[in-house]
Amino acid sequence: MKPAAFDYVVPRTVREAVGALGTGPGARILAGGQSLILEMRLQRVRPDLVVDINHVAELGHLSADDGTLRVGALVRHAAFEREGAVPGPLGTLFSRAVVNVAHPPIRSRGTLVGSLAWAHPAAEWCALALALDAAIEVHGPGGPREIAARDYFLGPFLTSRAQDELIAAVRFPLLADDTGVGFVEHRRTHFCFAQVAVAATLTASDGVITEARIGLVNCADRPVRAHAAERALIGAEITPPAGHRVPGDHPFARAGRAAAERDAAPLPEPYADVEYRRQAVAVLVGRTLCEAARDRLSRTGTSGGGHR
């Protein structure tokens, strides 16, 4: 379980990095390395050349202006743990999601962009990127281009990024201040991938939902945007249920069922067959929407009713 031999280069610029990537199909980018080196140890990935981009200074930036968060390829997961690291509700959402990414020593090295590049179906960031309409900036031999998240994920570990392209950054639109956000993850222990996780944002006007964004983690062979569930919510009251349980006739429960039956395409896993995973999707979507609705209440202080 040691990595097979490879060559190793340390470019200083994006241009050099892209040049190195173009030397052959066996070249791989090393950023945080928390997936790549693991896969190399398991010899499921055997690169000929490892292009270590950790010394490309321009990839290390995290910035938020003009309503956009731009995350450079070297920004580590840990950067998002503090709620204020990113402005507004997006910062809240990221801080709630990121604590589910492995554990602190992994988060201090692994990167958000690397997570998108790896495209594991159970990766939290991938579902967030999809739900929030992120834009992925890639650089290839032909220059830079941009891929919309909705066009990016093609399957497990499969994306529309070409092998010789480097993701320099990912851009997320910042969320308006009155957006409510939620992130709920369900897993068997602290040390495993999510069986299901859900990210959600809600905006409302006069107590009625005007926009919902829902991303599903590990509910298909790739991240899923729960369009059917989102549609089911438009025009519904944003009032969360009073108690812990979401009654079956509540709009959030209906959205949950829509997500489970129409959006998710879960695959069977040990200890979670398709029937169970649909159940988990339905429950988690409902609970995440509750969290988002409550978050919005605490954020806006305005009543959608029922806040206690």
Next chain:
Amino acid sequence: MRITVTVNGEERALDVEPRRVLADVLREDCRLTGTHLGCEHGVCGACTVLVDGEAVRSCLVLAVQCDGASVRTVEGLSGPGGEPHPLQRAFSAEHALQCGFCTPGFLMVAAGALEADPSAGDDPERVAALVGSNICRCTGYEPIRRAIARAASEWPRTPS
């Protein structure tokens, strides 16, 4: 490939294959065998060391990535005169180790956090995140939690 790494304060010039992970270079090339390999896939945390002050899994870092960096292992935990680190004393006092195999990893994860911010040990949630970073199969974790909290409470706070 030739690299220079400062290990426990001592600069070392090493010639390593790019594929060698940091843990192996520390253990075999530097003969610092206190860093243990428990799973070699980044889960158990026994191999945790500090790279430039941050706790990392040394089984998921290539040694060549540490060229120019400063690495601290469990051997570098005690003071210059060999006096025990507060975490070492607290782990013993709280019976936070039995077989001792996972212990260096827990020590380093905690050392990284407490040395960066000793108040991390006052916050139960942050302590829980530290203990929850690694696997121990002997103690059931609770003694490790107590040890980290105890070390934090005994931590010499810098007088301002």
Next chain:
Amino acid sequence: MHGDMHGAEVLVVEQWSRREDERLLTGEGRYVADMDVPGCLDAVFVRSDVAHGTLREVDCSAAYEVPGVVGAWSAADLSEMPPCAQSAATLQDLPPVPYVLLAQLSTEEAVAGREWPVLVRDRVRYPGEALVVVLGEDRYRAEDGAAKVTFRIDPLPAVVTPSTAADDSVRLFDGLSNVALRGETGEPIEESVWREAAVVVEARYRQQLLMPTPMECRTILAVPEGDALTVWSGHQAPHRLRRELATLLGGLVERVRVVVPDTGGAFGSKSATFPEFIAVAFLAVKLGRPVRWIEDRLESMTVASRGRGQDQRVRLAADADGRLLAYELNIDADIGAYPHLGVGLPMQTAWMATGPYATPRVHATVRSMVTNTMVTYPYRGAGRPEAAIALERSMDTLARELGMDPAELRRRNFIPPEDFPYETPTGRRYDSGNYAAALDLALETLDYDGWRAERARRRTDPDALPLGIGLSCYVERSGGEPGGLHEFASVEAHEDGTLTARCGTASSGQSHETVFPALVAETLGVDGTLVRLVEGDTGEQPEGVGSFASRSAQVGGAALREAATLLVEEARARAAALWEVPEAEVAWSGGTVHPVHGGHGGHGGAAAMDLAELVKTTGPMRVGGRFESGMAFPFGAHAAVAEVDPELGTVRVLRLVAVDDCGVVLDPAMVHGQAFGSAVQGIGQALYEGIPFGENGVPLLAEGLLDYLLPTFAEIPPIEIRDTRTPSPSTPLGAKGAGESGCIGTPAAIVNAVADALRVADPCLLQMPLTPDVVWRAARAPKFGEVGQAGEFGKTGEFGEAGEFGKAGEFGKAGKFGEAGEAGEAGEGGR
């Protein structure tokens, strides 16, 4: 920087709590992988990727072309290898893996025709079985070589559960049944007993296969020097390893030395002579070079020994007052692909089937079945958890059916303290016990009444998560079986006043280095710092048994105490001879011999003489020998409170109380640590740990410890460890074994709590591990008291791993469920 932290206030350097601590906390511990042996080769094994198949071809030739690779050998290659080392002249072929007849763990009959080859010859019988061994200058190069080895295996259908293996439709060994051993204990129970009983609980339980998972995987380093071979291994029984290796390598017992350095946990999994060990020792001798094998985790998860693995059927009958009438336990045990150490292990379950109850009729049967899985070995608890879980789950179900408080049901049936020693119907002679005292302490510590009130409150609150309380009372056996209840120990006094204690045990984290010297010092009445322990080294202590079956304190500790006592006698005898007085005139106190009369002045002018002086005067003094101990029966009561989220099926253990009684306690802090860690492993079995198999019989564990889930800190509930102390009359120290209690007592308490929370009618629905999908399904199933038709049962209770041993409900006595119902719940409230 960090030097400044040790400010002036740290004036008193605290003592380390244990002697082991300083080196283990500073990186100075030495595990096998830490040894620096120049020229040492690393062994890597090429392993089968199928569970069952016929090996058609293996080609190692390309591996030889890889830089840094010293050699690669399949089973066929090894006999052709030219002898290099002098002693290897007689070593033409790899011997098979030895099995252990000790303690009836295996039998000649079970093994005959089912020998375990070190490398596959023609038939692969478990996934990961070794095909080729590659040696390289380091692990990287050895793996490079392994990657070049090619092989072809024609797959055969695989059987991975005892129930599927039972019908012999797929045979592992041509011409031989998969049933390698049958056993029983107790007398068969007449049908009329079941017919006439007021209540009969029937159920099936799956004791899933588990991985012991010590943090350090298996290790061996073999260093040949001339005719001698020194073997370093993280191991529980170095003397057995030496004996077996020596025999296998051609009878060099005196020339083989096995040393156990620091060992990173074992939990039962490091007591055998594994195939890889034989290959390494064989090649080291053959090549005349040091060779080591440091198992890595994914390899370990494929081929390290498993624990548990039983499919059980039980019947438990009681009269209307809740007095137990009869208990029957039928075990189909999964012993893995080769019937070695684990083949007789299920008999431990059978012998302990009686549990803590005075049940008049108990009958247990065992069928040990080979399957296409890695071999089953002892894992912490080793047969006793399986017994306790089956019985205690059935007891809670019975209480529900009787409408009786589960604690009261147990109290009515405990073997009373005055009945010890107690001969059980299943052939055990329990030494001592006060089972009710342990249960009472557990209930009091838990605040049983308070949680019962909370449970009642939640049942009326539609928004509350259901909560349940589970009990589990166990009795187990420690020390080992007849023939293995002894240990070798010696104490040596030196001229400088220090003493060396030697013992045949080997620590893998149990603090022997701290506890044993303290015991010897206490016996001698000397300062503990004067005594040093040497163990786990066959060069220092030529005979020994080892550390397993919770025997170290009970048997090893007793041996050291007796050796120390012999040293006192020896000292007195020497002083008497020196002073020319009768021995009776010489007294011992505080490390000094002195005349009984006359204080310091003395009889015949003799003065008090300390041990150092005595040794200087009379010569080297080392006494010891073989010391017998007895079997002991620790017991306890565990209680858990769990909350279930029925929508997701998640279980949150809110509280766990473990009351254990291991007789006289040598070191409370160590015993507490063992109990706590063991309880957490018990939580692992109840909720998280399991091995799912693919259609082809290969475990689905590609992501390693992200797939096989050990409990982490986030999963640990508040746990309170308490003890009662009922001395054992059958062991010299009155100590019973400690350390396995949590694995034995905890799982059933947790499962019972979940069953109680869900009030599930069919107990077979809750099979371990209680993963969210299992619990969610159980939460949707009919509740206790809600069902009346037999048809409701029988479709449920599938056993996770293969689904074959499922369809459990045929035993469901539907009528009984209907009778008790809610009345039982109501009746409980008024206590």
